[in-house]
Amino acid sequence: xxxxxxxxxxxxxxxxxxxxxxxxxxxxxALALVxxxxxxxAAPTDFQQGEAYRIIYIHVPAAWMSxxxxxxxxxxxxxxxxxxxxxxxxxxxxLAPTGAxxxxxxxxxxxxxxxxxxxxxxVWDARLTSELILLFLYLGFMALQxxxxxxxxxxKAGALLAxxxxxxxPIIYFSVKWWNTLHQGASVSxxxxxxxxxxxxxxxxxxxxxxxxxxxxxxxLRVRAIILEREAGAEWLSRHLNRKWV
Amino acid sequence: xxxxxxxSARSTAEVLVVLGFFLIVTTLFPLSVGPEPRILHRIGAGIxxxxxxxxxxxxxxxxxxxDFADGSLEQMLFGNMPFPSxxxxxxxxxxxxxxxxxxxxxxxxxxxxxxxTSEIGVLLASLALGTPVLSLIGAIMAALTLGLRGGGALLxxxxxPLYIPLLVFGVGAVxxxxxxxxxxxxxxxxxxxxxxxxxxxxxxxxxxARTAID
Numbered sequence: 201x202x203x204x205x206x207x208x209x210x211x212x213x214x215x216x217x218x219x220x221x222x223x224x225x226x227x228x229x230a231l232a233l234v235x236x237x238x239x240x241x242a243a244p245t246d247f248q249q250g251e252a253y254r255i256i257y258i259h260v261p262a263a264w265m266s267x268x269x270x271x272x273x274x275x276x277x278x279x280x281x282x283x284x285x286x287x288x289x290x291x292x293x294x295l296a297p298t299g300a301x302x303x304x305x306x307x308x309x310x311x312x313x314x315x316x317x318x319x320x321x322x323v324w325d326a327r328l329t330s331e332l333i334l335l336f337l338y339l340g341f342m343a344l345q346x347x348x349x350x351x352x353x354x355x356k357a358g359a360l361l362a363x364x365x366x367x368x369x370p371i372i373y374f375s376v377k378w379w380n381t382l383h384q385g386a387s388v389s390x391x392x393x394x395x396x397x398x399x400x401x402x403x404x405x406x407x408x409x410x411x412x413x414x415x416x417x418x419x420x421l422r423v424r425a426i427i428l429e430r431e432a433g434a435e436w437l438s439r440h441l442n443r444k445w446v
Numbered sequence: 447x448x449x450x451x452x453x454s455a456r457s458t459a460e461v462l463v464v465l466g467f468f469l470i471v472t473t474l475f476p477l478s479v480g481p482e483p484r485i486l487h488r489i490g491a492g493i494x495x496x497x498x499x500x501x502x503x504x505x506x507x508x509x510x511x512x513d514f515a516d517g518s519l520e521q522m523l524f525g526n527m528p529f530p531s532x533x534x535x536x537x538x539x540x541x542x543x544x545x546x547x548x549x550x551x552x553x554x555x556x557x558x559x560x561x562x563t564s565e566i567g568v569l570l571a572s573l574a575l576g577t578p579v580l581s582l583i584g585a586i587m588a589a590l591t592l593g594l595r596g597g598g599a600l601l602x603x604x605x606x607p608l609y610i611p612l613l614v615f616g617v618g619a620v621x622x623x624x625x626x627x628x629x630x631x632x633x634x635x636x637x638x639x640x641x642x643x644x645x646x647x648x649x650x651x652x653x654x655a656r657t658a659i660d
Binding site for chain 2: 281329333336337339340343344347348352353356357360361363364365368371
């Protein structure tokens, strides 16, 4: 385990993150290209929803990521509060904007998809409402951290908020089961065979994987910026930067 | 807790202002939507819940702000009583001075909106289970935003999303009753939220207040 702890220090993590970022961005671009090719060109037209269904290749991965990133933030929050590792708090702050972006994309594409299929951009349905709450939670998290000047307090307050807000994620996930809503139920689950054509599923999973890679890449990029900002003046940082550029 | 109660007993004006806010905002709706009884009856429970939520939001900042400003919160933190139980007492006092009076006024407003007696009963039950949760969750966020610039608007942004489930089930209970369905489901969910918040909120609030102090 001790090799793992080493990377909890910003000094070791900073160069590692720098080395990893291009790979994750590359993987994200490649997966998105393949996924979009399968989704937009190779996959057949849906017999019920026509061409409109193709937005699923953006909508579902974005919705998955919006929930998953929040859970990851809460996990980092727990790690930070229990082990007091500064890097966990930095990762938490680094993930929030990406999560907010995916939540917004999920809502926006959902609205565009809802118009041709349900006949309305927005309905007050349990899943839509709870996803909107998730967006507010992300915005509240960022506003709270921005309002606190002392970084230690900002980290602790953010971690608490992330942990308290995580109760919303299962509500979103199960909302289509608990309430009989307009939003369709899950087509993909781990326990049953998927209720959609294989090629559509492949395209969607590849897009989801691409969204993962993109999230990791942006989070690492942002955490490097946060490390630079917070550790400015630290000895290891000036040594590292000098080695590189002088 | 007794100290908080005595303090608010000596400044009854603040409690009355919150109540007055609740009453005046509920009065705005018939004036703006129009006095048609059918519409008012339909939206009555929802309006009472929304106004109760906002009234609670208004009064939350004073839960810790005064003690934080004069340093007595710090004294409590280092005193010999466990901090979470002091916090629990403060939350209890907040509920007794806002949630409780709101419940006393709610039937009156319910009558104004033309709710039937049994509907008011269900509304009161949902408020009885729901308003303590408003105070409990509110305390966490009030402690998180303690002493921050623009704390009031931030408090609303953080808190209202977390209040939405309460609102949905609280109003849902009254609507289900009006539609002739059972209300146990909605009330059980509210009760579950109350239990969860009663266990978790004092601890989370204490932790949040600690971050504000050190």
